[in-house]
Amino acid sequence: MIITPKNPNETNREYAFRVISDNIISLDIVPGSMIGEQEVASELGLSRTPVHEALLELSKSKIVDILPQKGCLVSMIDPDLIREARFLRITVETALVEDSCELAKETDLQDLEENLQLQEFYLQKDPLKLLTLDNDFHKIIYRICNKMQCHYMVSLMSMHFDRVRSLSLHSVKDLKIVSDHRAIFEAIKKKDPAAARAAFQKHMARFELDWNIISSEYKQYISDSNK
Amino acid sequence: MIITPKNPNETNREYAFRVISDNIISLDIVPGSMIGEQEVASELGLSRTPVHEALLELSKSKIVDILPQKGCLVSMIDPDLIREARFLRITVETALVEDSCELAKETDLQDLEENLQLQEFYLQKDPLKLLTLDNDFHKIIYRICNKMQCHYMVSLMSMHFDRVRSLSLHSVKDLKIVSDHRAIFEAIKKKDPAAARAAFQKHMARFELDWNIISSEYKQYISDSNK
């Protein structure tokens, strides 16, 4: 597991949650492996309590599965849950990009544009940074519509999705996400809901295509019941 | 706080979560009041740990607000969060009722019909039972579409909404929800997505109208920043 330093203003529980999440999404903790509270606590220099609470939260999105008196299983890649995460994101964010056309203020458009600039800068340089910027882009949309609580709920489930996306980041295709984002941005700027909707759905459709590649290439990580 | 007996196969944490949730939704714990872990733990005959973990989970949906070293504040009724909950439910479930037209099997239709029978039976008899059946009806839709994880996420946020709905249950208008449900059911049965969508949106639109009544009548429970 990759340990990052503790942010001074986060609690031990939040620290544990962040580190474990990052390691699961980056696949540094491999799907299907067991992790113990004590083991994680020792690595992070904490007691079991905050780690226990962090795992509890992760288990709510089924990204880990707590088996009482047995251990904590990092979930295998589960196509059903990925479909749910995709469904939720597409459904919610399609509605949001439409609403954004009305709601986006000038400063909001600036925030989106700044994010896009950075995306174009880091394109093909730093895939991990690009992933972060991608998430930020979508998050700004939620902020424009004043739906941050929805963002939290959706992002929890998206972990299933993010884990697969990081697998496919090496694929050249995914670099098209940046131009997708620009198309979405332009539509919002022009206050054209139909165009925004179309651009967003085109964006999300890419991940449908990738599924076949991923499932054949990373078979060992995929839940047995769905092969 | 109203204490219900502990279900034998639930953990202490799940027990605490259930009892606290129920009391918040039913307004037996009034919005804006502070509750302490120790206080709740004593009432339930538990230690602070499972109560702490239950409150932690509730704080994720902002239904309570944990103020470190101060206490746990049961959130005031917050129109913004209710709007988010409504938005999420409407957006997600509109998509689901459409999909249900394709996906619903014969047994699923039977489940829906049985639920409707019970709704009609308890109509004007037991408002609380009706609320449960209403939630069950929507839950069946999620199950038909194999989106139970989405259901969990949406239902967490819906607590804000449910709390207001219980206020308006005495209003005669709400008894129309049963006929709304039947209309949705009939549309799914006829595999008519457009009709299902229309019926569902009509259903959810009722709660928009109720808002004015509620906000004027229960002013004391509403968050100051939104009056």
Add this chain to the structure above:
DNA sequence: GCGTCGGCACTTGTATGGAAGTTAAAAATC
């Protein structure tokens, strides 16, 4: 050799005490 039982090593769930921080009232000072 095979099946069963018992105990040990391990896990998570929970209880409890102390640490750190906030609040508000009491006490001291002006």
Add this chain to the structure above:
DNA sequence: GATTTTTAACTTCCATACAAGTGCCGACGC
């Protein structure tokens, strides 16, 4: 009397200890 400082009583957060359940592994009977 008004204002500032201290202090005491509260809270959650976290560390630690114990309780309870699971599975493995060897011993034993057949």
